Amino acid sequence: MLQCRLEVPLNFEAMLLSKLGSLLRAGLIVCLAFCANLPFVRADAPSYDYEQGIIEIKFRDALQVRLRDGEPAATSEASGGSLAASSSPLRRLVSDGAVWRRSFDCLPEETIDSLCRQSEMEAGSASGRPDMNAYFRLSLPDGSDAISICEELTATGDIEWAFPTPKPAPLPLPPDYSDPAQPSYQRYLDAAPDGIDARFAWANNYADGAGVRICDVEYIFNSSHQDLPSVTILGNTPADPGYGDNHGTAVLGTLGSVSNLWGVRGIASEASFYFSSAYTVEAGYNVAAAILAAAAGLQSGDVIIIEQQIAGPNSSHFVPVEWYKPNYDAIVTAVGNGIIVVEAGGNGYQNLDDPIYSTGNNGHYPFLSENDSGAIIVGAGAPPDYASPRSRLSFSNYGSTVDLQGWGYSVVTTGYGYLYNLEGKNLYYTAEFSGTSSASPVVAGAVAIVQELYTSLHGAPGSPAQIKQILQSTGTPQQGTDHIGPLPNIRTAIEFIRSSVDSDGDGINDGADNCPDTFNPSQNDADGDGIGDDCDPCNAAHPVYSLGAAPGSPAVTGDPTLQNNAGDNFDLDSAGGYAGTFEQCGFGDFGRLYVNHDAVNLYVGSYDFNVSGSNNACVVFLGLNTLNDNATNLWNHNGPPDGLDYMHNVGFIEPMDIAILIGDEWGDGTYTNFSLGNGYDFGQGIFYLSSSHVFVGVAGSALSQFDGSGHTPTIGGDDDGNGLTDRWEASIPWSSLNADGIGSITSIYVCGVFASDGVSGNDRYLSSNYLGAEAGAVSGTDIYGNFGFGFVTLTPISVELHDADHDGMPNDYEQEYFGGITNATGSGDADGDGEDNYSEYVADTIPTNGISFWQAVISVTTNTTNRRIRFDTALNRWYDLQYKSDLREAWSNLQTDVEGTGNPISLTDTNETSHRYYRLGVRLAD
Numbered sequence: 001m002l003q004c005r006l007e008v009p010l011n012f013e014a015m016l017l018s019k020l021g022s023l024l025r026a027g028l029i030v031c032l033a034f035c036a037n038l039p040f041v042r043a044d045a046p047s048y049d050y051e052q053g054i055i056e057i058k059f060r061d062a063l064q065v066r067l068r069d070g071e072p073a074a075t076s077e078a079s080g081g082s083l084a085a086s087s088s089p090l091r092r093l094v095s096d097g098a099v100w101r102r103s104f105d106c107l108p109e110e111t112i113d114s115l116c117r118q119s120e121m122e123a124g125s126a127s128g129r130p131d132m133n134a135y136f137r138l139s140l141p142d143g144s145d146a147i148s149i150c151e152e153l154t155a156t157g158d159i160e161w162a163f164p165t166p167k168p169a170p171l172p173l174p175p176d177y178s179d180p181a182q183p184s185y186q187r188y189l190d191a192a193p194d195g196i197d198a199r200f201a202w203a204n205n206y207a208d209g210a211g212v213r214i215c216d217v218e219y220i221f222n223s224s225h226q227d228l229p230s231v232t233i234l235g236n237t238p239a240d241p242g243y244g245d246n247h248g249t250a251v252l253g254t255l256g257s258v259s260n261l262w263g264v265r266g267i268a269s270e271a272s273f274y275f276s277s278a279y280t281v282e283a284g285y286n287v288a289a290a291i292l293a294a295a296a297g298l299q300s301g302d303v304i305i306i307e308q309q310i311a312g313p314n315s316s317h318f319v320p321v322e323w324y325k326p327n328y329d330a331i332v333t334a335v336g337n338g339i340i341v342v343e344a345g346g347n348g349y350q351n352l353d354d355p356i357y358s359t360g361n362n363g364h365y366p367f368l369s370e371n372d373s374g375a376i377i378v379g380a381g382a383p384p385d386y387a388s389p390r391s392r393l394s395f396s397n398y399g400s401t402v403d404l405q406g407w408g409y410s411v412v413t414t415g416y417g418y419l420y421n422l423e424g425k426n427l428y429y430t431a432e433f434s435g436t437s438s439a440s441p442v443v444a445g446a447v448a449i450v451q452e453l454y455t456s457l458h459g460a461p462g463s464p465a466q467i468k469q470i471l472q473s474t475g476t477p478q479q480g481t482d483h484i485g486p487l488p489n490i491r492t493a494i495e496f497i498r499s500s501v502d503s504d505g506d507g508i509n510d511g512a513d514n515c516p517d518t519f520n521p522s523q524n525d526a527d528g529d530g531i532g533d534d535c536d537p538c539n540a541a542h543p544v545y546s547l548g549a550a551p552g553s554p555a556v557t558g559d560p561t562l563q564n565n566a567g568d569n570f571d572l573d574s575a576g577g578y579a580g581t582f583e584q585c586g587f588g589d590f591g592r593l594y595v596n597h598d599a600v601n602l603y604v605g606s607y608d609f610n611v612s613g614s615n616n617a618c619v620v621f622l623g624l625n626t627l628n629d630n631a632t633n634l635w636n637h638n639g640p641p642d643g644l645d646y647m648h649n650v651g652f653i654e655p656m657d658i659a660i661l662i663g664d665e666w667g668d669g670t671y672t673n674f675s676l677g678n679g680y681d682f683g684q685g686i687f688y689l690s691s692s693h694v695f696v697g698v699a700g701s702a703l704s705q706f707d708g709s710g711h712t713p714t715i716g717g718d719d720d721g722n723g724l725t726d727r728w729e730a731s732i733p734w735s736s737l738n739a740d741g742i743g744s745i746t747s748i749y750v751c752g753v754f755a756s757d758g759v760s761g762n763d764r765y766l767s768s769n770y771l772g773a774e775a776g777a778v779s780g781t782d783i784y785g786n787f788g789f790g791f792v793t794l795t796p797i798s799v800e801l802h803d804a805d806h807d808g809m810p811n812d813y814e815q816e817y818f819g820g821i822t823n824a825t826g827s828g829d830a831d832g833d834g835e836d837n838y839s840e841y842v843a844d845t846i847p848t849n850g851i852s853f854w855q856a857v858i859s860v861t862t863n864t865t866n867r868r869i870r871f872d873t874a875l876n877r878w879y880d881l882q883y884k885s886d887l888r889e890a891w892s893n894l895q896t897d898v899e900g901t902g903n904p905i906s907l908t909d910t911n912e913t914s915h916r917y918y919r920l921g922v923r924l925a926d
Contacts, residue, residue: 050164053140055150056103058161059083061131065158066109067102072136074158089152096141103135137165174420174429177412178265180776180793181633181651184419184431186264187384188407188442190776192476194384195407196446197491198267203780206494207452209268214255214448215294217287218307219279221248224426227263227414229256231273235293238277241285246415248275250433251307253414254441255448263429264413267445268452274298278308287321291330291341300338301451301461305444306331306375307437309346313356317348319397322366322373323357335374340451340464342444343375344436345397345484352399367401376447376468377401378440379484380408390487391480396436398482404471405484406439413438446471446488454497470496538585538768538785547750548800549742550576550821551811552596554603556702556731572596572605572729575822577805579750579771579797586767586786587612588754591727593620593771595750595799597742604660604750605729616756617643617663617682620771621656621689623749623796626738630655631689639694641683647755647764651793653774654749658698659687660730662705682755686730700733742801751796765789772796808838817848843922844874856920867909869918873900876925881907883916891919899925 059065064076065083071094074083083090094100104112112132120129140146150162178186189198201207220238222245223231231252256266256273276294278287287308294304310327312319320343322328331341345352352367365371380396382389392398393408409432412419416430447467454462454470462470474493475486498510503517510516514523514532524533533539552573578592591608604620611618623630631637633651634644643661661683686701706727739745752771755764766787768775774795775787782788802810807826818824824847826838831850835843846852856871869881877900882891895907900922909916 046163046166048166050146050166052146052164053142053144054165055138055140055146055153055162056165057136057138057153057159058130059134059136059158060160061134063134063158064131065134065136067100067136071100083158089149089156093138093140093149098141099139101137101139102133103137104132109133134160173262174422174427176262177419177429177431179791181635181791183632184412186412188411189265189267192487192489192491193389196267196442196488198445198449200491201449201453201494207449207456208259209256209266209271209445209448209452211271211455212268212448212451213272213274213298213302214268214444215274215276215298215302215304216248216251216255216307217276217278217290217294217304218248218251219243219277220245221252221275222246222415222425222428225249225253225414225428226426227257227260228252229258229266229269229273231275232297234274234276234297235290236277236280236282238275239279239281241279246428246430247307247437249415249428250411250413250430251305251437251441254411254433254438255305255445257414263427267442268448271303271448276304287324288326288330291327291334295330295334295337295339298339301340301455303340303342303444303447303451304334305342305440307344307440309344309348309436312346312348312350313360314348314350317350318346319348319350319352319357320344320346320366320375320377322375323361323364325362325364328364328366328373331373331375335464338461338463340447340467341373341375342440342447343373343377344440345377345379345402347380347395347435347437348397349395350397350399351482352397352401354399367399369400372401374464376403376443376464376471378403378436378443379405380434380436380439381405381478381484381487383407383410385410388479390476390478392478392482392484396439396484398484400483402484403468404443404475405478405487406436406442408436408439409434411438411442443471443488446490446493449490450488450493450497453494457497457501538583542582543580543584545579545797546577546800546806547579547593547595547797548576548803548805548811548821549595549597549602549748550574551598551815552603553598553601554596554605554729554731556601556603556704556729572603572607575820576800581769582772582775583768583770585781586754586769586784587616587756588618588767588769590618590620590752590769590771593750595748599734599741601731601733602737602742602748603729603731605727607727609662609725609727611663611724611754616754616767617661618752618754619643619647620660620662620750620752621652621794621796622658622660622732623652623654623656623747624658624737624739624745625747626745627657627688629657629689631657634689637689637695641681641685641687641695643682643755643764644687644689644695647753649764649766649787649789649791650753651791652751653793653795656689656749656751656796658732659689659695660703661685661687662703662725662728682757686732698732699736701731701736703730704728745801748799748801749796750799751794753792753794763789766792770794773798809841813841817846842877842924844872844877854922856918858918867916868906869909869920870904870906871920873898873902873905875900875902878923878925879905880921880923882919882921883909885916887917894918 062076063074065072066075072083116129116132140149146164153159154162175182188195191197215234220240252273253264256269256271257264259265259269274297276290278290279285283289291304306321308321309318310321310324312323322331334341357367358365366373379398379402380393382391382393396408411433412431413433415428417428419431420429450470451461451467470493471488472486474489474496476489477486478484501510503510504519506519506521514525515535518535520532520534526533526539550573554571572594573596574594576595578594580592581590589610591606593606596603632655635648638645641661644659663682663684686698686703687695688698690696705725707725734741754767754769768781768786772794776793777787777790805822809826811821814821814824824830824837826836828837830837830848833850837847840847843854845854854872856869859868873879879898879900880896881894883894884891894909
């Protein structure tokens with residue numbers, strides 16, 4: 001190896017490069033040691049945010065620099081122990097107060113040396129393996145220029161690298177779990193019957209807890225969680241008896257998490273929050289003391305929530321804490337001071353009306369009605385995903401003393417980390433907070449909102465009894481028979497409270513007034529939507545649609561990204577029914593949208609379509625179970641067409657897979673991509689909502705648009721002279737839907753929006769006219785009656801795939817026997833044989849043939865008591881054989897759930913009874 005040291009004078013860079021090139025061509029390895037007299041170019045400032053007072057320095061590995069007596073020293077034999085860095089720049093800094101330390105002093109030098117040696121062994125060579133002990137941090141004197149000092153030290157030649165140290169970077173924030181577009185979001189905030197409708201109170205500026213104080217009574221909480229409000233400690237010093245701080249963090253998050261567009265939002269986020277521990281450093285476990293400390297720090301109208309339970313008479317089965325008399329007396333005292341106490345009902349599986357709770361216990365029976373403490377006792381109700389929402393969850397206590405319920409499962413809030421934990425426990429979130437523990441803050445949040453509004457309207461807070469009565473009388477009724485009370489409904493509670501106020505002076509109190517802020521004594525409401533005509537931006541009644549997939553083969557050809565194709569014909573079959581515009585308030589009209597199908601394609605199209613303007617466009621979304629694009633919103637998608645890329649304010653209750661983009665001026669050659677006049681191409685055609693976050697065209701699909709009354713696509717004519725699309729048809733191959741035809745899919749959902757260009761560039765202004773079963777918009781509509789730029793969540797319409805007229809008989813059966821999918825009804829009797837058409841479908845007989853019947857034959861095998869029952873069967877049917885020996889007896893099962901094969905089946909009865917009667921039933925497979 002050739003070792004060389006090149007002294008490079010100024011302006012001789014070209015000579016150096018030429019020399020180096022020659023040496024390399026000769027196959028030699030050249031090491032360059034740059035001399036101190038080289039010109040030094042000032043380094044660029046780091047791209048990161050850096051500290052002015054600390055720099056990080058890396059000495060050259062060959063020197064083996066270590067910190068000795070507070071200063072770096074070269075320890076290799078070759079260095080002779082000298083450092084150029086110990087010359088004037090370093091000495092000046094140290095004399096001015098600079099301080100050295102090892103960069104990685106969390107570990108001994110020996111440990112780091114061992115790690116480096118192991119790294120060299122793994123690599124098979126020491127080449128390129130840094131000496132991590134050669135890193136140091138230098139704390140600079142005040143007022144130092146970190147960049148200049150780094151340049152000066154690097155120029156000494158012994159320092160390989162020097163730069164200011166970066167400042168701590170902010171943590172990435174979790175998603176906004178209050179946003180319905182999130183897969184896991186705070187559904188308990190939604191409208192009744194699913195939630196308590198806190199969003200209604202927020203959106204209409206009625207209340208968010210402002211002015212109300214809430215004190216949580218339990219063990220501890222994580223005061224460092226970044227999404228919790230400021231919390232004041234009342235009473236003694238909280239301590240942890242061994243259960244951790246997640247529980248308290250989850251409760252406070254449900255109640256009061258800050259409204260900051262990330263994480264969660266507390267139901268009463270503007271309330272003032274306090275905490276009184278049931279287990280303290282000074283006194284140990286004492287719930288009554290915590291309640292009294294809370295009461296002393298609050299005022300009439302404020303709220304105490306007790307997140308505790310206590311063992312009852314049934315061994316370890318827990319009950320409300322007031323079972324213990326000191327706790328009960330403390331609650332009575334707080335309630336007597338006008339404070340509303342919300343008390344967890346406990347997770348003990350107990351019926352609190354059981355006689356065991358009115359015996360023993362030294363004569364203290366708090367669950368009897370005559371001994372009501374005045375607290376609101378909360379049970380745990382099932383969330384909407386359960387078969388019986390708002391019914392008692394099995395673990396929850398119940399009985400007449402339980403006043404209200406909250407969500408007892410699936411509460412999204414702070415703490416635990418099951419939903420989000422990337423940044424450590426101070427940004428933990430969960431979607432699984434449960435029990436009467438999760439139910440109680442849901443109720444307490446509603447209490448705070450109702451109390452705030454009551455106080456603002458009446459000039460004084462409502463009493464504990466008044467607030468309890470309002471929430472009970474206006475709540476969404478429970479399901480099931482085990483009493484846990486209603487789920488609070490903040491909207492109806494607000495209406496009730498306002499019912500005693502007449503804001504507009506029209507003689508009708510606000511709670512009953514359909515325009516509470518507009519004088520309208522007539523109360524006229526043409527569309528029956530509960531909003532009076534004088535203040536209703538839209539008086540059109542909401543229609544009810546029935547949409548089925550009908551057999552049909554419309555003529556749609558060609559490339560959807562090009563113009564329409566001459567020869568296409570508008571010919572959708574309307575037999576399956578249609579869907580259309582739901583709201584009828586904003587701009588745009590979907591007309592009558594139909595779905596057709598044949599062996600090759602799925603077809604979608606619409607009559608009487610109207611984009612209502614020259615810079616508007618439409619998107620129709622399809623969701624199919626055979627595709628896995630499964631977009632719940634379009635936030636993370638990007639790229640053309642811009643109509644989808646910038647439609648970030650649309651989400652879906654059911655996931656969508658395909659988008660059909662339709663605009664105006666399709667065929668005039670001017671706006672072939674529908675720029676909407678703002679320079680951004682909205683786009684046209686049929687696209688997957690791909691999981692790769694770009695929009696991919698659907699192979700083989702086609703789209704035709706028609707204008708005026710004719711059947712010629714707009715490329716060949718403009719019948720009414722306005723250039724706007726009045727009807728359209730789209731075809732999508734089954735092969736592009738991962739399906740073999742209509743029989744291979746189990747669900748299709750459809751929804752849609754009209755959009756216009758925005759006021760601030762490439763954003764989307766949404767009409768309140770939408771296609772779907774429902775649309776949720778947190779911000780409501782704007783002054784023009786449209787959703788505007790607010791976020792909208794669409795609930796799509798389900799397309800009936802197999803029974804377009806909903807008579808129980810599938811489309812193919814009706815087509816085969818009646819010549820059309822809507823030509824007969826299930827209750828009719830086409831052949832006059834006494835059996836209705838639906839019964840003949842179930843029995844698999846011919847409904848148009850009076851002598852087609854289903855029969856069973858009984859035959860004797862070995863003896864008179866060994867009988868065989870033989871009958872015809874059909875696929876997708878279940879058969880049940882019953883018997884009785886006396887006609888006065890009830891029928892008994894001989895064999896049930898016998899699956900049909902399409903061929904005759906024989907069943908044998910080996911019972912030795914001399915005679916029997918038989919009954920054979922048939923039903924459709926589940």
